[in-house]
Amino acid sequence: MQHAKPLPGYLVQRYQGWRATTFVDNKAWYRRLAQEGQHPRAMVISCCDSRVHVTSIFGADEGEFFIHRNIANLVPPHAPDGDHHGTSAALEYAVTQLKVPHILVLGHSNCGGVRGCHDMCSGKAPELEEKSSFIGRWMDILRPTYERLAHIGNEAERLRAMEKEGVLASLNNLMTFPFVREAVEAGDLTVHALWNDIGAGAVEYYDETEKAFLPV
Template sequence: MAHIPDSLLAGYRNFMNGRYASESGRYRALAREGQTPETMVIACCDSRAAPEAIFDAGPGELFVVRNVANLVPPYEPDGEFHSTSAALEFAVQSLKVKNIVVMGHGRCGGIGAALNVNAAPLSPGDFIGKWMSLIAPAAETVSGSTLMTQSERQTALERISIRYSIANLRTFPCVSILEGKGRLTLSGAWFDISSGELWVMNRATGDFERPEEKA
Protein backbone atom coordinates (compact mmCIF):
# COMPACT_ATOMS: atom_id res chain seq x y z
CA MET A 1 0.00 0.00 0.00
CA ALA A 2 1.40 3.37 -1.02
CA HIS A 3 2.00 5.71 1.87
CA ILE A 4 3.37 9.15 2.59
CA PRO A 5 3.04 11.14 5.83
CA ASP A 6 -0.52 12.22 6.66
CA SER A 7 0.62 15.82 7.03
CA LEU A 8 1.71 15.84 3.39
CA LEU A 9 -1.61 14.42 2.23
CA ALA A 10 -3.45 17.06 4.25
CA GLY A 11 -1.27 19.76 2.72
CA TYR A 12 -1.91 18.37 -0.77
CA ARG A 13 -5.67 18.50 -0.21
CA ASN A 14 -5.39 22.11 0.91
CA PHE A 15 -3.29 22.87 -2.18
CA MET A 16 -5.86 21.30 -4.50
CA ASN A 17 -8.76 23.12 -2.85
CA GLY A 18 -6.89 26.40 -2.60
CA ARG A 19 -3.99 27.43 -4.80
CA TYR A 20 -4.48 24.85 -7.53
CA ALA A 21 -8.19 25.58 -7.75
CA SER A 22 -7.53 29.30 -8.16
CA GLU A 23 -4.59 28.86 -10.58
CA SER A 24 -5.59 25.71 -12.45
CA GLY A 25 -5.55 27.55 -15.77
CA ARG A 26 -1.96 28.59 -15.22
CA TYR A 27 -0.94 25.06 -14.27
CA ARG A 28 -2.58 23.68 -17.40
CA ALA A 29 -0.79 26.26 -19.54
CA LEU A 30 2.54 25.41 -17.93
CA ALA A 31 1.95 21.71 -18.56
CA ARG A 32 1.06 22.42 -22.19
CA GLU A 33 3.64 25.08 -23.04
CA GLY A 34 6.51 24.30 -20.65
CA GLN A 35 8.26 26.53 -18.15
CA THR A 36 9.86 29.88 -18.96
CA PRO A 37 11.13 31.29 -15.64
CA GLU A 38 13.31 34.38 -15.90
CA THR A 39 15.06 33.85 -12.58
CA MET A 40 17.06 31.00 -11.10
CA VAL A 41 17.49 30.95 -7.32
CA ILE A 42 20.29 28.93 -5.73
CA ALA A 43 19.18 28.44 -2.14
CA CYS A 44 19.79 26.30 0.92
CA CYS A 45 17.99 23.04 1.71
CA ASP A 46 16.92 24.51 5.05
CA SER A 47 13.18 23.99 5.54
CA ARG A 48 12.86 27.51 6.99
CA ALA A 49 14.09 29.37 3.90
CA ALA A 50 12.01 28.33 0.89
CA PRO A 51 12.50 30.82 -1.99
CA GLU A 52 9.00 30.30 -3.40
CA ALA A 53 7.50 31.36 -0.06
CA ILE A 54 9.93 34.22 0.62
CA PHE A 55 9.42 35.77 -2.83
CA ASP A 56 5.71 34.86 -2.99
CA ALA A 57 6.31 33.21 -6.35
CA GLY A 58 3.63 31.50 -8.36
CA PRO A 59 4.00 28.31 -10.39
CA GLY A 60 6.56 28.58 -13.17
CA GLU A 61 8.09 31.84 -11.92
CA LEU A 62 11.29 30.58 -10.28
CA PHE A 63 13.73 27.84 -11.23
CA VAL A 64 15.10 26.75 -7.87
CA VAL A 65 18.05 24.55 -6.95
CA ARG A 66 18.67 23.91 -3.27
CA ASN A 67 21.71 22.38 -1.60
CA VAL A 68 23.44 22.56 1.75
CA ALA A 69 24.43 26.20 2.38
CA ASN A 70 23.47 27.39 -1.14
CA LEU A 71 26.95 26.79 -2.52
CA VAL A 72 28.04 26.83 -6.15
CA PRO A 73 31.10 24.69 -6.91
CA PRO A 74 33.64 25.91 -9.47
CA TYR A 75 33.38 24.79 -13.09
CA GLU A 76 34.84 21.27 -13.26
CA PRO A 77 34.05 19.30 -16.46
CA ASP A 78 35.67 16.17 -15.04
CA GLY A 79 33.05 13.55 -15.87
CA GLU A 80 31.89 13.26 -12.24
CA PHE A 81 28.38 13.87 -10.91
CA HIS A 82 27.59 17.57 -10.39
CA SER A 83 23.94 18.21 -9.55
CA THR A 84 24.18 21.96 -8.94
CA SER A 85 26.27 22.44 -12.08
CA ALA A 86 23.75 20.40 -14.07
CA ALA A 87 20.86 22.56 -12.84
CA LEU A 88 22.85 25.69 -13.64
CA GLU A 89 23.63 24.44 -17.13
CA PHE A 90 19.97 23.67 -17.79
CA ALA A 91 18.76 27.02 -16.43
CA VAL A 92 21.23 29.07 -18.47
CA GLN A 93 21.51 27.06 -21.67
CA SER A 94 18.02 25.62 -22.05
CA LEU A 95 15.65 27.84 -20.07
CA LYS A 96 17.76 30.93 -20.82
CA VAL A 97 17.10 32.60 -17.48
CA LYS A 98 17.96 36.28 -17.25
CA ASN A 99 18.82 36.39 -13.56
CA ILE A 100 20.61 34.15 -11.07
CA VAL A 101 20.20 34.89 -7.36
CA VAL A 102 22.29 33.14 -4.72
CA MET A 103 20.26 33.35 -1.51
CA GLY A 104 21.76 32.50 1.85
CA HIS A 105 20.07 32.76 5.23
CA GLY A 106 20.67 33.24 8.92
CA ARG A 107 21.38 30.35 11.29
CA CYS A 108 22.49 28.11 8.42
CA GLY A 109 23.48 24.66 9.69
CA GLY A 110 25.94 24.07 6.87
CA ILE A 111 27.76 27.29 7.64
CA GLY A 112 27.78 26.35 11.32
CA ALA A 113 29.37 23.03 10.39
CA ALA A 114 32.05 24.79 8.35
CA LEU A 115 32.91 26.98 11.33
CA ASN A 116 33.10 24.01 13.71
CA VAL A 117 36.45 22.68 12.55
CA ASN A 118 36.55 20.07 15.33
CA ALA A 119 33.18 18.51 14.52
CA ALA A 120 33.16 14.77 13.87
CA PRO A 121 31.77 13.57 10.51
CA LEU A 122 28.10 12.61 10.55
CA SER A 123 28.90 9.45 8.59
CA PRO A 124 31.97 7.68 7.18
CA GLY A 125 31.34 9.41 3.86
CA ASP A 126 31.55 12.88 5.48
CA PHE A 127 29.56 14.29 2.57
CA ILE A 128 28.74 17.55 4.36
CA GLY A 129 32.36 18.05 5.39
CA LYS A 130 33.52 17.54 1.82
CA TRP A 131 30.84 19.85 0.44
CA MET A 132 31.57 22.61 2.94
CA SER A 133 35.28 22.41 2.12
CA LEU A 134 34.35 24.59 -0.87
CA ILE A 135 34.54 27.55 1.52
CA ALA A 136 37.26 26.17 3.83
CA PRO A 137 39.71 29.10 3.36
CA ALA A 138 37.08 31.64 4.38
CA ALA A 139 35.83 29.43 7.22
CA GLU A 140 39.33 29.11 8.66
CA THR A 141 39.86 32.86 8.54
CA VAL A 142 36.50 33.71 10.10
CA SER A 143 36.58 30.98 12.76
CA GLY A 144 40.01 32.17 13.87
CA SER A 145 38.81 35.69 14.61
CA THR A 146 38.61 36.43 18.32
CA LEU A 147 37.20 39.91 17.67
CA MET A 148 33.76 38.58 16.71
CA THR A 149 31.18 36.67 18.68
CA GLN A 150 30.03 33.25 17.47
CA SER A 151 26.84 34.70 15.99
CA GLU A 152 28.85 37.42 14.23
CA ARG A 153 31.18 34.82 12.75
CA GLN A 154 28.16 32.83 11.59
CA THR A 155 26.56 35.79 9.81
CA ALA A 156 29.88 36.86 8.33
CA LEU A 157 30.55 33.47 6.77
CA GLU A 158 26.96 33.16 5.54
CA ARG A 159 27.43 36.35 3.57
CA ILE A 160 31.00 35.61 2.47
CA SER A 161 29.86 32.25 1.12
CA ILE A 162 27.33 34.03 -1.11
CA ARG A 163 30.14 36.09 -2.62
CA TYR A 164 32.18 32.89 -3.05
CA SER A 165 29.32 31.25 -4.92
CA ILE A 166 28.89 34.22 -7.22
CA ALA A 167 32.61 34.15 -7.98
CA ASN A 168 32.32 30.43 -8.77
CA LEU A 169 29.36 31.10 -11.05
CA ARG A 170 31.66 33.24 -13.17
CA THR A 171 33.99 30.28 -13.72
CA PHE A 172 31.28 28.71 -15.90
CA PRO A 173 31.84 29.90 -19.48
CA CYS A 174 28.13 30.01 -20.25
CA VAL A 175 27.61 32.35 -17.29
CA SER A 176 30.60 34.64 -17.77
CA ILE A 177 29.96 35.08 -21.50
CA LEU A 178 26.28 35.96 -21.06
CA GLU A 179 27.01 38.26 -18.12
CA GLY A 180 29.63 40.04 -20.23
CA LYS A 181 27.04 40.56 -22.95
CA GLY A 182 24.53 41.98 -20.47
CA ARG A 183 22.11 39.09 -20.97
CA LEU A 184 22.49 37.60 -17.50
CA THR A 185 22.66 39.25 -14.07
CA LEU A 186 24.11 37.70 -10.91
CA SER A 187 22.82 38.77 -7.52
CA GLY A 188 23.26 37.84 -3.87
CA ALA A 189 20.70 37.93 -1.07
CA TRP A 190 20.58 36.94 2.60
CA PHE A 191 17.36 36.16 4.47
CA ASP A 192 17.02 36.57 8.23
CA ILE A 193 14.72 33.79 9.40
CA SER A 194 14.09 35.46 12.76
CA SER A 195 13.00 38.88 11.50
CA GLY A 196 11.97 38.10 7.93
CA GLU A 197 14.35 40.76 6.63
CA LEU A 198 15.92 40.36 3.21
CA TRP A 199 19.37 41.83 2.64
CA VAL A 200 20.60 42.29 -0.93
CA MET A 201 24.25 42.34 -2.01
CA ASN A 202 25.51 45.57 -3.54
CA ARG A 203 27.18 44.47 -6.78
CA ALA A 204 29.73 47.29 -6.64
CA THR A 205 30.91 46.90 -3.03
CA GLY A 206 29.82 43.39 -2.01
CA ASP A 207 28.07 44.84 1.06
CA PHE A 208 24.67 43.55 2.08
CA GLU A 209 22.02 46.26 2.32
CA ARG A 210 18.32 46.46 3.03
CA PRO A 211 16.48 47.31 -0.22
CA GLU A 212 14.47 50.50 -0.21
CA GLU A 213 10.77 49.99 0.29
CA LYS A 214 8.66 51.27 -2.60
CA ALA A 215 5.47 53.14 -1.81
Protein backbone atom coordinates (compact mmCIF):
# COMPACT_ATOMS: atom_id res chain seq x y z
CA MET A 1 0.00 0.00 0.00
CA GLN A 2 2.14 2.84 -1.29
CA HIS A 3 -0.19 5.64 -0.17
CA ALA A 4 -0.26 4.80 3.55
CA LYS A 5 1.81 7.24 5.60
CA PRO A 6 2.85 7.38 9.28
CA LEU A 7 0.56 9.14 11.73
CA PRO A 8 0.95 12.91 12.13
CA GLY A 9 3.24 13.73 15.04
CA TYR A 10 0.55 15.32 17.21
CA LEU A 11 -1.53 12.11 17.07
CA VAL A 12 1.44 9.99 18.03
CA GLN A 13 2.06 12.23 21.03
CA ARG A 14 -1.57 12.10 22.10
CA TYR A 15 -1.67 8.33 21.79
CA GLN A 16 1.50 7.91 23.83
CA GLY A 17 0.10 10.25 26.49
CA TRP A 18 -3.16 8.26 26.63
CA ARG A 19 -1.36 4.94 26.91
CA ALA A 20 0.94 6.21 29.65
CA THR A 21 -1.90 7.62 31.74
CA THR A 22 -5.50 6.59 31.05
CA PHE A 23 -4.66 3.11 29.79
CA VAL A 24 -2.09 2.33 32.49
CA ASP A 25 -4.46 3.50 35.20
CA ASN A 26 -7.30 1.33 33.86
CA LYS A 27 -5.56 -1.79 32.55
CA ALA A 28 -7.98 -4.16 34.25
CA TRP A 29 -10.96 -2.40 32.69
CA TYR A 30 -9.52 -2.56 29.19
CA ARG A 31 -8.59 -6.21 29.69
CA ARG A 32 -12.15 -6.95 30.73
CA LEU A 33 -13.52 -5.15 27.67
CA ALA A 34 -11.23 -7.19 25.42
CA GLN A 35 -12.06 -10.53 27.02
CA GLU A 36 -15.80 -10.17 27.59
CA GLY A 37 -16.72 -8.39 24.37
CA GLN A 38 -19.01 -5.41 24.10
CA HIS A 39 -22.35 -5.00 25.82
CA PRO A 40 -23.35 -1.41 25.01
CA ARG A 41 -26.20 0.22 26.87
CA ALA A 42 -27.38 2.11 23.80
CA MET A 43 -26.83 2.68 20.10
CA VAL A 44 -26.31 6.30 19.11
CA ILE A 45 -26.81 7.44 15.52
CA SER A 46 -25.19 10.85 15.22
CA CYS A 47 -23.70 13.17 12.64
CA CYS A 48 -20.10 12.94 11.42
CA ASP A 49 -19.66 16.57 12.50
CA SER A 50 -16.48 16.79 14.57
CA ARG A 51 -18.15 19.21 17.00
CA VAL A 52 -20.68 16.61 18.16
CA HIS A 53 -18.83 14.63 20.84
CA VAL A 54 -21.38 12.04 21.90
CA THR A 55 -19.37 10.35 24.64
CA SER A 56 -18.51 13.69 26.24
CA ILE A 57 -22.11 14.93 26.15
CA PHE A 58 -23.35 11.87 28.05
CA GLY A 59 -20.20 11.12 30.03
CA ALA A 60 -19.95 7.65 28.50
CA ASP A 61 -17.10 5.23 29.10
CA GLU A 62 -15.56 2.81 26.62
CA GLY A 63 -17.96 -0.02 25.85
CA GLU A 64 -21.06 1.95 26.83
CA PHE A 65 -22.23 3.28 23.43
CA PHE A 66 -22.38 1.58 20.05
CA ILE A 67 -21.96 4.65 17.86
CA HIS A 68 -22.75 5.00 14.18
CA ARG A 69 -22.03 8.33 12.49
CA ASN A 70 -23.06 9.55 9.06
CA ILE A 71 -23.78 12.82 7.30
CA ALA A 72 -26.75 14.52 9.04
CA ASN A 73 -27.43 11.54 11.36
CA LEU A 74 -29.86 9.96 8.90
CA VAL A 75 -31.52 6.56 8.95
CA PRO A 76 -32.63 5.38 5.50
CA PRO A 77 -35.90 3.48 5.12
CA HIS A 78 -35.73 -0.30 5.16
CA ALA A 79 -34.63 -1.36 1.66
CA PRO A 80 -32.87 -4.75 1.46
CA ASP A 81 -32.07 -4.16 -2.21
CA GLY A 82 -31.12 -0.52 -1.75
CA ASP A 83 -27.78 1.28 -1.62
CA HIS A 84 -27.58 2.55 1.96
CA HIS A 85 -26.27 -0.57 3.65
CA GLY A 86 -23.68 1.03 5.98
CA THR A 87 -26.22 2.49 8.39
CA SER A 88 -28.64 -0.41 7.94
CA ALA A 89 -25.91 -2.96 8.72
CA ALA A 90 -24.88 -1.12 11.88
CA LEU A 91 -28.51 -0.95 12.94
CA GLU A 92 -29.08 -4.65 12.31
CA TYR A 93 -25.97 -5.60 14.28
CA ALA A 94 -26.90 -3.38 17.22
CA VAL A 95 -30.46 -4.70 17.50
CA THR A 96 -30.16 -8.36 16.53
CA GLN A 97 -26.69 -9.20 17.84
CA LEU A 98 -25.85 -6.73 20.60
CA LYS A 99 -29.47 -6.47 21.79
CA VAL A 100 -29.16 -2.79 22.69
CA PRO A 101 -32.09 -1.59 24.82
CA HIS A 102 -32.07 1.97 23.44
CA ILE A 103 -31.45 3.74 20.13
CA LEU A 104 -30.74 7.47 20.21
CA VAL A 105 -30.88 9.53 17.02
CA LEU A 106 -28.99 12.74 17.77
CA GLY A 107 -29.25 15.77 15.49
CA HIS A 108 -27.51 19.08 16.06
CA SER A 109 -27.45 22.80 15.30
CA ASN A 110 -25.70 24.29 12.26
CA CYS A 111 -25.60 20.91 10.52
CA GLY A 112 -23.69 21.09 7.24
CA GLY A 113 -25.49 18.07 5.86
CA VAL A 114 -28.89 19.64 6.45
CA ARG A 115 -27.62 22.86 4.88
CA GLY A 116 -26.45 20.84 1.87
CA CYS A 117 -29.89 19.26 1.46
CA HIS A 118 -31.54 22.66 1.79
CA ASP A 119 -29.26 24.22 -0.82
CA MET A 120 -29.64 21.27 -3.17
CA CYS A 121 -33.42 21.29 -3.00
CA SER A 122 -33.64 25.07 -3.33
CA GLY A 123 -31.43 25.13 -6.42
CA LYS A 124 -28.39 26.69 -4.75
CA ALA A 125 -26.17 23.60 -5.05
CA PRO A 126 -26.80 22.00 -8.48
CA GLU A 127 -23.63 19.93 -8.13
CA LEU A 128 -25.38 17.89 -5.43
CA GLU A 129 -28.11 16.96 -7.90
CA GLU A 130 -25.56 15.09 -10.02
CA LYS A 131 -25.92 11.32 -9.87
CA SER A 132 -22.20 11.13 -9.09
CA SER A 133 -22.60 13.08 -5.84
CA PHE A 134 -22.49 10.74 -2.87
CA ILE A 135 -23.57 13.58 -0.59
CA GLY A 136 -26.52 14.51 -2.77
CA ARG A 137 -27.82 10.98 -3.09
CA TRP A 138 -27.50 10.46 0.66
CA MET A 139 -29.30 13.74 1.33
CA ASP A 140 -32.18 12.57 -0.87
CA ILE A 141 -33.30 10.78 2.30
CA LEU A 142 -33.99 14.21 3.78
CA ARG A 143 -35.58 15.74 0.67
CA PRO A 144 -39.20 15.07 1.78
CA THR A 145 -38.45 16.98 4.99
CA TYR A 146 -37.31 20.00 2.99
CA GLU A 147 -40.45 19.83 0.86
CA ARG A 148 -42.68 19.77 3.96
CA LEU A 149 -40.94 22.80 5.44
CA ALA A 150 -40.30 24.86 2.30
CA HIS A 151 -43.16 27.19 3.28
CA ILE A 152 -41.18 28.58 6.22
CA GLY A 153 -40.09 32.01 5.00
CA ASN A 154 -37.09 32.60 7.25
CA GLU A 155 -34.13 30.51 6.08
CA ALA A 156 -32.53 30.19 9.52
CA GLU A 157 -35.82 28.98 10.99
CA ARG A 158 -36.29 26.58 8.08
CA LEU A 159 -32.85 25.06 8.62
CA ARG A 160 -33.44 24.67 12.36
CA ALA A 161 -36.78 23.02 11.65
CA MET A 162 -35.13 20.68 9.13
CA GLU A 163 -32.54 19.64 11.70
CA LYS A 164 -35.22 18.59 14.14
CA GLU A 165 -37.71 17.19 11.64
CA GLY A 166 -34.88 15.20 10.07
CA VAL A 167 -34.36 13.42 13.38
CA LEU A 168 -38.05 12.53 13.48
CA ALA A 169 -37.91 11.32 9.88
CA SER A 170 -35.03 9.05 10.82
CA LEU A 171 -37.01 7.74 13.78
CA ASN A 172 -39.91 6.95 11.45
CA ASN A 173 -37.50 5.18 9.09
CA LEU A 174 -36.15 3.18 12.01
CA MET A 175 -39.58 1.69 12.49
CA THR A 176 -39.66 0.41 8.90
CA PHE A 177 -36.99 -2.15 9.84
CA PRO A 178 -38.85 -5.32 10.90
CA PHE A 179 -36.31 -6.25 13.59
CA VAL A 180 -36.55 -2.76 15.12
CA ARG A 181 -40.34 -2.74 15.12
CA GLU A 182 -40.49 -6.23 16.62
CA ALA A 183 -38.08 -5.29 19.42
CA VAL A 184 -40.01 -2.08 20.16
CA GLU A 185 -43.37 -3.87 20.21
CA ALA A 186 -41.93 -6.56 22.47
CA GLY A 187 -40.77 -3.92 24.94
CA ASP A 188 -37.11 -4.82 24.45
CA LEU A 189 -36.13 -1.57 22.71
CA THR A 190 -36.94 2.11 23.01
CA VAL A 191 -36.11 4.77 20.42
CA HIS A 192 -35.33 8.41 21.18
CA ALA A 193 -35.12 11.60 19.12
CA LEU A 194 -32.59 14.17 20.37
CA TRP A 195 -31.19 17.47 19.16
CA ASN A 196 -28.01 19.18 20.41
CA ASP A 197 -27.48 22.94 20.37
CA ILE A 198 -23.70 23.01 20.08
CA GLY A 199 -23.17 26.62 21.09
CA ALA A 200 -25.50 26.48 24.09
CA GLY A 201 -24.46 23.01 25.25
CA ALA A 202 -28.13 22.06 25.32
CA VAL A 203 -29.84 18.78 24.46
CA GLU A 204 -33.52 18.50 23.64
CA TYR A 205 -35.67 15.39 23.33
CA TYR A 206 -38.88 14.88 21.39
CA ASP A 207 -41.91 14.50 23.62
CA GLU A 208 -44.73 12.53 21.99
CA THR A 209 -47.36 14.09 24.24
CA GLU A 210 -46.32 17.68 23.60
CA LYS A 211 -45.42 17.00 19.96
CA ALA A 212 -42.34 19.15 20.47
CA PHE A 213 -38.67 19.06 21.39
CA LEU A 214 -38.18 19.88 25.06
CA PRO A 215 -35.04 20.52 27.16
CA VAL A 216 -33.53 17.44 28.78
